[in-house]
Amino acid sequence: MVLAGLFVLANLGAGWIAFQAIHDDLDRRVEQAAVLMSVELADTFERDGRDALVEATRARATALDPEDDIVWLGLADGTFLAGHRLPDPQDLAVGDVSGTRLGQDDDDTYLLTSRQIGDLRLITARSYEDTDDIARTVLKSFGAATLIVTLLSALVAFILSRRGQLRIEAISSVLSKVAAGEMQQRIETHGHSDDLGRLSERINDALEQLEATVLGIKQVSADIAHDLRTPINRLGIQVESLTLEASNQPALQDKLNQASSNIRQITNTFDALLRISQIEAGARKAKFRAVPIAGIAAALYEAYAAVCDDAGQTLLVSSNMDANTLVHGDQDLLTQLGANLIENAIRHAGQGATIRLETGSGLNGVWLSVSDDGPGIPPEEYERVTERFYRLDKARHTPGSGLGLALVKAIADLHKAGLRLSDAKPGLAVRVGFKPFSEALKSRD
Incomplete structure (x- = not known):
């Protein structure tokens, strides 16, 4: 709009200059016409004398319309001889004169010229x-x-600006999705060869390289976990065998039990890494079907109610067993998601805590949440705790690999579900929101 405004101002300036040039040219033409009539009559006087001038002035006045041209001939003292009669010829000065002073319409202006010819005065005027x-x-x-x-x-300007803004918003949307983990997203260029088109191509090239790098890093992690899991399992079996053989040596048996526990933790970490890699690759989508999220909540309650009692905690469940809680997904993964959230609450909420497992549905879809009344985590850490291997300082003394919430996020992303952490006041609340079943089926198709 600024460019359009500048263009309009430039057009106004150029137009004003052109108008002034045209106006000045028209004024010169008026002056030339008045002077030409005076010169022609003066030539008549020089060629044929005074009587001829009087006769020519009288003939010219008869032919002219006084609203357009005026001619007056008289003596120097103002005595009228021929032409158009003027109210006060002696008081008229050369230049622009209003029509009133010439006995005409006061809305008109005349350019007046005066010429002395012997003892005669010739006045000519041309209307503007x-x-x-x-x-x-x-x-x-x-x-x-x-x-x-x-x-x-x-x-x-509006169309160009709007088109540019829409393309910028499209670029921003793609970058936001990539930042959220959708590495396959690319900007539609539609053959544009302008600045935004070239920029989009450069961004797409950068995203291609970024995706290849991230996939390479993930593949390396999966390959390491896969290659090391087998020898570590063998090592675990050997340690368990040695534990049985050292039954008569309590001190050695304790050390072997500790080593066996560490090996199991390493194995669980590798299993979690492999599972996250499989989930992020979308390998489990083939098992998607209609799953009642309330049924999963009931199964989780049966599995973890006793565990919470043993830990001095209370597990409460609240769910609505109806068709509205159906989600389109993998039942085993959704169970794993809920189990990870409950285990995370058991591990960090502390003794005497109350853990709530809730499911429900609304206009925006189905949801599952796990909350506790423990110490919670700072809001600035909400995004980071879903990263792989990230653990809060206060949680480093507890067992775990820092992959629990990372696995939850991977499962939520696979199901196109929203994962939101919030303050339960006190404690932490984790809510996973799923699309309505019908909408999830449409997006799949």
Whole structure:
């Protein structure tokens, strides 16, 4: 719009200059016409004498319309001889004169010339009426053209600006999705060869390289976990065998039990890494079907109620067993998601805590949440705790690998579900929101 405004201002400036040039040219034409009539009559005097001048002035006055041209011939003292009669010829000065002083319409202005011919005075005047009409026509035409140009330039500016803004928003949307983990997203260029098109191509190239790098890193992690899991399992079996053999050596048996526990933790970490890699690769989507999230909550309650009692905690469940709680997903993974959230609460909420497992449905879809009244975590850590291997300082003394919430996030992303952490006041609340079953089926198709 600024560019359109500058264009309109430039057009107004150029138009004003052109109008002034046209107006000045029309004024010169009026002056030339008045002077030419005076010169022609003066030539008549020099060629044929005084009587011929009087006769020519009388004939010229008869042929002229006094609203356009005026000619007056008289003596120096103002005595009228021929032409058009003027109220006060002696008081008229050369230049622009109002029509009233010439006995005409006061809305008109005349350019007056005066010439002394012997003892005679010749006055000629030409009206600006025609030139003013032309100037007004030019001004109106220019005004109409300026209005059209202004509207068109504003419309073009709005269209170009809107198109550019939509393309910028599309670029921003793709970058946001990539930042959220959708590495396959790319910007639609549609063959644009302008600046935004070239920029989009450069961004797409960078995203291709970024995706390849991230996939490479993930593949390396999966390969390491896969290659090391087998020898570590063998090592675990050997340690368990040694534990049985050292039954008569309590000190050695304790050390072997500790080593066996560490090996199991390493194995669980590798299993979690492999599972996250499989989930992120979308390998489990083939097992998607209609799953009642309330049924999963009931199964989780049966599995973990006793565990919570043993830990000095209370597990409460609240769910609505109806068709509205159906989600489209993998039942085993959804169970794993809920189990990880409950285990995370058991591990960090502390003794005497109350853990709530809830499910429900609304206009925006189905949801499952796990909350506790423990110490919680700082809000600034909400995003980071879902990263792999990230653990809060106060949680480092507890068992775990820092992959529990990372696995939850991977399962939620696979199901296109929203994962939100919030303050339970006190404690932590984790809510996973799923799309309505019908909408999830449409997006799948």
